[in-house]
Amino acid sequence: xxxxxxxxxxxxxxxxxxxxxxxxxxxxxxxxxxxxxxxxxxxxxxxxxxxxxxxxxxxxxxxxxxxxxxxxxxxxxxxxxxxxxxxxxxxxxxxx
Numbered sequence: 001x002x003x004x005x006x007x008x009x010x011x012x013x014x015x016x017x018x019x020x021x022x023x024x025x026x027x028x029x030x031x032x033x034x035x036x037x038x039x040x041x042x043x044x045x046x047x048x049x050x051x052x053x054x055x056x057x058x059x060x061x062x063x064x065x066x067x068x069x070x071x072x073x074x075x076x077x078x079x080x081x082x083x084x085x086x087x088x089x090x091x092x093x094x095x096x
Contacts (some may be wrong), residue, residue, distance in 0.1 A: 007041040007058055021090040022074070024066040030086045037062065037069055037081035040092070047071070047081060 016031040017077060030039035037059050040047050047054035047069055060068035062082050069081040078091035 001044060005045070006071050007045050008038060010042060019086055019088050021086055021088070023092050024095055028090065034086050035082055036071065036079065036084045036086050036090075038084040040071075040081060040094070 010031075012034075016033055019030050019032055019034075021028055021030060021039065023043060028039070028043050028046050030042070034042070037047060041058060047058050048059050048071060049055070057068055059082055060066045060069075062069075064080055064083040070078050072078050072093045074093055087095070
């Protein structure tokens with residue numbers, strides 16, 4: 001596995017099965033068992049752009065208690081990135 005450029009760095013459990021998903025139209029990989037938040041922040045430096053300030057956001061509590069990590073699927077369903085596991089062929093949209 002190449003060294004990721006994301007906010008998170010994977011230090012253990014690197015041998016889990018790879019899962020392909022799409023992030024804002026770009027084919028991306030995660031490992032089976034990763035949350036959507038982990039998958040996104042392993043791939044890039046932020047989760048999404050805040051709707052009120054255009055500032056990058058990376059989640060806040062990371063455990064489902066706040067409202068900071070909402071993202072959408074390509075078909076319009078909203079989900080919490082920190083409590084949803086990434087699935088094969090999932091299409092995540094973080095830009096509105």
